[in-house]
Amino acid sequence: MAFSHTGAFAGFQPAGGRRYDDARSRRAAVDRIDMLATVFDTAFVVPGTRIRFGAEALLRLVPGIGDAAASALSLYLLYEASRLGVPRVLLARMLANVLLEGAVGAVPFAGDAFDILFRANRRNVALLRGHFARTGYN
Numbered sequence: 001m002a003f004s005h006t007g008a009f010a011g012f013q014p015a016g017g018r019r020y021d022d023a024r025s026r027r028a029a030v031d032r033i034d035m036l037a038t039v040f041d042t043a044f045v046v047p048g049t050r051i052r053f054g055a056e057a058l059l060r061l062v063p064g065i066g067d068a069a070a071s072a073l074s075l076y077l078l079y080e081a082s083r084l085g086v087p088r089v090l091l092a093r094m095l096a097n098v099l100l101e102g103a104v105g106a107v108p109f110a111g112d113a114f115d116i117l118f119r120a121n122r123r124n125v126a127l128l129r130g131h132f133a134r135t136g137y138n
Helices: 023-042 055-059 065-083 088-105 110-118 120-135
Strands: 009-011
Touching (some): 023 120, 055 110, 065 088, 065 120, 088 110, 088 120
């Protein structure tokens, strides 16, 4: 957390007080978000198939708390995206993906299958990369 010189709360700061002010640090942050999204959504393969799933799908198998924990992981990626200064409209689209996955994912069995197929975090990384491809990392 950070406080301004007047003592008023000035928002959360990136770890270690770093900001994503230059293109290199923004690109590295997007790459980190991409890596986490891969772990959350597509890290593992069902042997003998092309079906991929991630840590979130495993968490969602635990009733109640697993769904909440998996959604919290997805929200962390949104927090990281907000630190990059992406537009609120883009954050809203990303949040809609997370909310949809969380709501449908709460349905036993069908929600677990939906989580494996929908991959909200991978969709959000695609939105994030598309934004920076259009606007640049500056």
